[in-house]
Structure formats: C-alpha cells, structure tokens
Amino acid sequence: MQVLVTGGAGFIGTHLVERLIENGASVRILDDLSAGDISGVSRLLRSGGATFVKGDVRDGGKVMEATRGCEIVYHLAAQSSVPKSTENPSLDLEVNIIGTHNVLRAAKECGTKVVFASSSVVYGMPRRIPTPESEPLVPHSFYGASKAAAEDYCRLYSELFGVPTVILRLFNIYGPGTNKGLMFDLYRKLLRDPKRLEILGTGEQKKDYLYIDDAIDAFIAAPERSRCVGDAYNIGLGESYTVFQIAQMMFDVLGLEGVEVKPRGGTSWLGDVELTEPDVSKAEIELGWRAKVGIKDGIRKTLEYFGKTLGPLPSK
Ligand SMILES: NC(=O)c1ccc[n+]([C@@H]2O[C@H](COP(=O)([O-])OP(=O)(O)OC[C@H]3O[C@@H](n4cnc5c(N)ncnc54)[C@H](O)[C@@H]3O)[C@@H](O)[C@H]2O)c1
Incomplete structure (x- = not known):
C-alpha cells in the first residue's frame, strides 16, 4: 500500500513513517523542513521504505503530485506552535487551513482517504471536564481556530463530496524524538x-499527556476502524x-x-x-483504541x- 505522510519529518510524523514501514506500507513524505529534521527520517529513506518530497502544503500542485497513487494521506504538516500563531496569525491560516484544503482537494481527485492531525486546542476552555467530542469548539488561539476550520473542511469534504476523512484531536504528545x-x-x-x-x-x-507510541496506534487504527465520514476522536491518556x-x-x-x-x-x-482532560470513550468504543x-x-x-x-x- 502506498501512503503519503505530510509533515513526515516532524516529531509525530517520523514515528508514524517508521510504524507504517514496519507494517509493510510504502511511504511518501511531503515536508518543507520548516520545523522538521531530515536526519530523523534519513535512516528510513536509506532503508528504501520511504521516499521524500521537499515541498510546501500551500503549493496545491505539489500536494496533488504527492497524493497521486496513495490510498491514505496522513496530514500532519502544520504550523503547530500557539505562540507563533499569535505572532503571525496569517501563517496558520495559510499553512493549516489552505494547506489542509489542498490535501482534501487532492484526495478528492485521487480517491484517497485522509487522516487529519487536529488538536485538543480546538475546544478552547472547555466547560465539561472530561471533555467529550460533542463539546462546542471555541478556540482560544489562532492555532486552535485554524485547526477547527480545517476540521470543518474535512467534515464537509466527506459530507458533500464523499471523501473519506477522519479527525484525530491529539492532546499533548510526548516521547523520544520530541x-x-x-x-x-x-x-x-x-x-x-x-x-x-x-x-x-x-x-x-x-x-x-499521551506517549508517542499510543498516538501512533491511534493513527493506524483510525483509517481502518472509523467510518471515515468526518468524525473527530479525542486521542489522549484520559488523565x-x-x-x-x-x-x-x-x-x-x-x-x-x-x-x-x-x-x-x-x-x-x-x-x-x-486545563485539558479528554473523554476518550468514543475512541475506545469506535476505534478499539486506548492508551497503554x-x-x-x-x-x-x-x-x-x-x-x-x-x-x-x-x-x-
Ligand atoms: N505534538 C503535539 O503534542 C501535538 C498535539 C496536537 C496536535 N498536533 C498536530 O500533529 C501534527 C504533527 O505535530 P508534531 O508535533 O509532529 O509537529 P512538528 O512541528 O514536529 O511537525 C510538523 C512538520 O510539518 C512540517 N511543515 C510545517 N509547515 C509545512 C508546510 N507549509 N509544508 C510542508 N510541511 C510543513 C514541518 O517541517 C514539520 O516536519 C501537527 O499537525 C500538529 O498540529 C501535535
């Protein structure tokens, strides 16, 4: 199976690429290296299980080219710092919203499934703790607003165009490589x-705080077990x-x-x-996933x- 990982040279992306190769997939990485590090994936590139395309998700043509022939796109490329999003809100808007839209447009054209790396920050200051996915999204940062908008684009591409998408609302991910x-x-x-x-x-x-290996388990389970109709899942430890x-x-x-x-x-x-604490029961029931x-x-x-x-x- 050929898959694409955008942001595959970043912290989570590198671990995901490694696991996908272990599972027998051929992985294409699209990353502009603005935050990621090629040395993290160079061993995987040398092993022949992965290929690297240097490119920006804001470039629709590049995204289309990278998506061709892929069954799944794991879309992780993002400007992912809250302080940076406060300094420069337009960068988040371009990378996180337009970049995600480019991925969805390419997925529609190429018949590809999309797994979108969203974030707990879409909730803003949640009223309910533990927070279920049904909590209203009232982001408290431009980064959160860009992820919430990108989630809507995923859902709408599923609802209106039948593109299979699934959204993972990641809480704080930590572990080797961070x-x-x-x-x-x-x-x-x-x-x-x-x-x-x-x-x-x-x-x-x-x-x-969720350990990286558990987060990767969720990325693997989501496209196999979710209905892929734009549903969002909290991916956290639950503590x-x-x-x-x-x-x-x-x-x-x-x-x-x-x-x-x-x-x-x-x-x-x-x-x-x-204050963040997810209710992780939806992922447990529908994806059969829980942190270990x-x-x-x-x-x-x-x-x-x-x-x-x-x-x-x-x-x-
Ligand atoms: N790490 C966490 O705790 C956490 C929590 C919630 C959500 N997320 C989300 O998970 C994803 C991966 O996070 P991470 O911690 O690995 O971040 P990271 O910054 O380590 O990785 C992001 C990767 O995307 C690449 N990138 C950035 N802008 C790009 C662009 N315009 N075009 C192509 N590539 C670009 C970077 O070079 C980097 O390799 C992000 O979408 C992030 O928002 C992460």
Whole structure:
C-alpha cells in the first residue's frame, strides 16, 4: 500500500513513517523542513521504505503530485506552535487551513482517504471536564481556530463530496524524538541548574499527556476502524497532571531531591489552555483504541532519550 505522510519529518510524523514501514506500507513524505529534521527520517529513506518530497502544503500542485497513487494521506504538516500563531496569525491560516484544503482537494481527485492531525486546542476552555467530542469548539488561539476550520473542511469534504476523512484531536504528545513541550523544556532547564527549576505560569496548569507510541496506534487504527465520514476522536491518556506533578515525577526518575521549584506566575503564554482532560470513550468504543503507556513509564522512557541526546544532568 502506498501512503503519503505530510509533515513526515516532524516529531509525530517520523514515528508514524517508521510504524507504517514496519507494517509493510510504502511511504511518501511531503515536508518543507520548516520545523522538521531530515536526519530523523534519513535512516528510513536509506532503508528504501520511504521516499521524500521537499515541498510546501500551500503549493496545491505539489500536494496533488504527492497524493497521486496513495490510498491514505496522513496530514500532519502544520504550523503547530500557539505562540507563533499569535505572532503571525496569517501563517496558520495559510499553512493549516489552505494547506489542509489542498490535501482534501487532492484526495478528492485521487480517491484517497485522509487522516487529519487536529488538536485538543480546538475546544478552547472547555466547560465539561472530561471533555467529550460533542463539546462546542471555541478556540482560544489562532492555532486552535485554524485547526477547527480545517476540521470543518474535512467534515464537509466527506459530507458533500464523499471523501473519506477522519479527525484525530491529539492532546499533548510526548516521547523520544520530541524537541518541544513541557518535559523537554523542564529537562533543558535542569541541565543548566539541577537545583532550581523555574516554571512558566502558576504550575497548576493541568493537562493530558499521551506517549508517542499510543498516538501512533491511534493513527493506524483510525483509517481502518472509523467510518471515515468526518468524525473527530479525542486521542489522549484520559488523565491530567499539573506542571508541579510532572516536574515531581521527573525529579523522582532523575533521582533529584530538594529542587527549588519557582513558578513565574501569570499565564504561560497568550492563547494557552490551562486545563485539558479528554473523554476518550468514543475512541475506545469506535476505534478499539486506548492508551497503554502510563505517565510514569512514558516519562522514564522520554528522560532516557533526553539523557542520550541532550546529555546527562550535571552531578549534584
Ligand atoms: N505534538 C503535539 O503534542 C501535538 C498535539 C496536537 C496536535 N498536533 C498536530 O500533529 C501534527 C504533527 O505535530 P508534531 O508535533 O509532529 O509537529 P512538528 O512541528 O514536529 O511537525 C510538523 C512538520 O510539518 C512540517 N511543515 C510545517 N509547515 C509545512 C508546510 N507549509 N509544508 C510542508 N510541511 C510543513 C514541518 O517541517 C514539520 O516536519 C501537527 O499537525 C500538529 O498540529 C501535535
């Protein structure tokens, strides 16, 4: 089976490409390398299981060319930073909305199924915790607004044109390979000073963290098991932890004691959603998917990776 992964050189994309090849697919990657790293996928390119097309999803012709002959497009390419979306809302609009529309148009032309990587941020500040998929979408950032609009385009391409689409609302994904997010940020600060840790915001921000392998399981299950009529699924652990709790779990794994934790106060960044916890029962029932990796195990594996790639913490 030939498939296309847009954003395949990014954090989640690299893991997805690897799994798809393991499962016997031939993978084409479309990425402009604006945030991704070719070295992450170079081993997979050398193995012959994947080919790479350097290109921008804003370029409709390039997307059409890359989609030809593919049974499934996993559409992950995006501007995915909330702070960047505040600085430059038009970039999100172009990459995340027009880029997604280009993918859908190509899928319609080529008879291809689309799996769209959306985000928990589409809910904004949800009224209901745990949050089900039926919660109204009231995004609190331009990034969230672009993902919510792109979701609508997926649903409409299914409803009006019969293009098979499925939407995954990913919560915070972490694990080996990541170069952003809470654990990465805290580890880098601890590398500089393992006795004192400054954290953004109050430290009481409480979010769901899902280990990368579980997220990839959801990408594999979705096109096989969903009806592919534009349905959205929450893809998260289904448990939430505060920044303080995550920091403490990291200290435990790293054997750190007596670290002075200093919350900076206020909000972490404009557009941040400080409380997320998904109701994951729809994915459990309809996709037969649920997370398998618990938070402590996931943190341990991630810290092993940081130790190897960023270096061990200085001795206390
Ligand atoms: N990592 C998370 O916690 C998380 C949570 C929710 C949703 N998501 C979504 O999942 C997807 C993948 O996230 P990630 O963490 O791997 O992000 P990432 O930034 O590591 O990967 C995105 C990839 O898309 C590529 N890209 C960006 N703009 C492009 C363009 N115009 N044309 C072609 N390629 C382009 C980048 O070079 C990068 O390789 C994104 O759509 C993101 O919004 C991620």
